[in-house]
Amino acid sequence: MNLIELQGVAKSFSAADGSARTVLSSVDFELADGEIVALLGKSGSGKSTLLRIIAGLIPADHGRAAYRQQAIHRPVAGIAMVFQSFALFPWLTVQQNVELGLEAQGVPAAEREKRADAVLELIGLAGFGGALPRELSGGMKQRVGIARALVTNPDILLMDEAFSALDVLTGETLRNDMLALWDGDKIPTKGILIVSHNIEEAVMMADRIIILASDPGRIRDEVHIRLPRPRNADSVEVRALIDEVYGLMTQHPVQAAAAGAPESAHAGYRLPATDVSRIEGVLDMLAGAPFNGHADLPRLAEEAELPDEELFPTYEALALLGLAHVDHGDIHLTPLGQHYVDADQVRKQEMFGQQLLTHVPLAAHIRRDLESEPSGTLPDKRYLELLEEFFEAEEAQRVLEVAIEWGRYGEVYGYDFHTSRLTLPESETA
Template identity: 65%
Template sequence: MNDKVLVDLQGVGKSFRMGDGASRKVLDGVDFTLQSGEIVALLGKSGSGKSTLLRIISGLVKADAGKACYRGAPLSEPVPGIAMVFQSFALFPWLTVQQNVELGLEAQGVAADERAVRSEAMLDLMGLSGFEGALPRELSGGMRQRVGIARALVTNPDVLLMDEAFSALDVLTGETLRNDILELWDHGRIPTRGILVVSHNIEEAVMMSDRIIMLSSDPGRIRTEIKIDLPRPRNADSPAVRQLVDEVYGLMTMRPAPAAGPAREAGPDYRLPDADIETIEAVLTLLASAPFEGRADLPRLSDESELPGEELFPACEALSLLGLAIVEGGDIAMTALGRRYEAADHAGRQAIFGRQLLAQVTLPQLVYSMLRASADGALPEEQILSLLMETSEQEEARRIMRTAVEWGRYGEIYEFDFHTRRLRLA
């Protein structure tokens, strides 16, 4: 085993049993290595299995397939060399700051005197000296997260896992805490040898990491890897950083290629982005308004819309799929049809939407043709779902079906009876 390899995943897969008894595959065939001396960021849309992958590495969840190892030993339970920081802080409200930080050491059987010395030193390092006796409710969000990070680091872990660790904080607090962690890392003031960050914030990933791993969704597979050679600290406004941010935005909004396999190769792609009509139209309206006037840099559009990536990316993909905008290289631009759509009244928008569904979107085209071919112009929902489940997991097939129903009803090409679960020509 290479001493530089901290975490090694080979062909890792994971499925969960859903409430209806069906199995949903969350991860499939994931190969990943975290080496000593690197920070890696995991990006992916909703359903890509980012947090599940982190929990497999932490030992909290066991993989169903493949191998997950820490320093060559199989991972099937939490190990002392790996610590995690959670988005929700996960502090015990009845314990003081120092008591919260000492929990991991207590679990390892460290003596009380040593626990006190190590926890006080870590609190000082994290800028929390003087708050040892405070309760979590007396601290700001940023300070509570510093306690969570101190609790993880006080055990001297080889690997630090950060699951959306800054997303519950306001922008300035999150940026300050992120920069403090990077300064400690770059100056060797923390014992950690490798950091794995799960994030939905693209700029955060570019500013922190040496590599970005992008996961596809349903199930999660590694889609792209981007190596970042820029020295830290990085200037968020530098051309090199902005170019990388644009590149990652472009990749995140790109419609993924169908997964390999006979079913995908043999038939059309029925997938639809997880975007509702309201969000699609809100993004188009923002794009049409000042200061964008029809063309925008996606990072700036994200800032202005205040939409998280898991909502913005599917909306941009939908606009592209419908021919209302073009997404390329981290930019989005309205088409002439998109401008007509934005200027139209409600009925005019519905008419354009319906025409584009029938002209450009495979699944609504199929549903419409099947309805026209049926004797009474109607079909049970299950008939379409069965077709979708040939190439998608059950939960994803149902999600696609919900989107197809909403889009088709809005475009007035078919109707849906929620009582009988039947589709009918409009």
């Protein structure tokens, strides 16, 4: 029996102008008994929204979400969630934080204490029951979060970026401890669903990886992993899987579009969350030794010592601007990218501006409006309202900030922070 079944699930939220903004569209998904599944996808793919529908925290607008063949309409007792932010109550002790779920279920105090003690020992926190969260390291705080979820003996464990707030070594240790509990049948949980940005983490843990497309979120690819656990991160099989998932995750919107205009062809395209310094830093690293213009993405990530969630937007920006080509888990400097690396600073900014106007519709739209405006200046609110037709207010603000930074660097337009107005560059105004 499937533990979770989603059929045609869709979810929308209201945009600032009152129109519906679709976050998830026609999602069909199953979580089988005895399975660990990882959800991967860039910002805007609806991963966390999907998790909250499964947990019963928010309803789906369309389609059916079911737990053990029963429709999900509210929080389900058999489903527990672990959050990225730990979400501990700072004024409660570790023991009291762990007992919260049991208290909400009406479990008597003596039973709560017994079960909390047992799970704290299981998760490696025996002796810390009387400590306050501020006395704990990040890894220990997340162990408390996991213990709080496990103490209710959940059928399904949902993990929303549960290891991403931890340093690499701590996250890997906690991940391995969780797998030891799962594979050793030391917890009663029958299924685990993980949201992650970390490809290696997903490959090391999951039986199946689901890759979501964005705007709206929908299932784009699926990778089955049949390797036994524990898995060796340096084995040929694991490295091949990591390369495969990197390739799927870094498909350029032009490649990913099945038909019609690609995602990046309109002003409401979700510009990648990266800045010019990171774009040029990765470009310089790619052009230099030992890569000399060609790199395997996992190896480039190791050299850069940056997590996947920071590098993926940079890869996307390089491909969008025509400075690099990403294909099947590899990245290659384009001839234009090589010219960019070799150019002096003035020429780099000219080239950046040219590529921006050619490949980023929002930037071209702003520039055209400024050229047609007699005063050569316009309020940024005009473009924020445009973006809010596609995104939530916070994400619209982020996308506009990226467009402003890129445009200023390429001298396509200027920006006055005091008046919140976009302007034509000073030289052209004069």
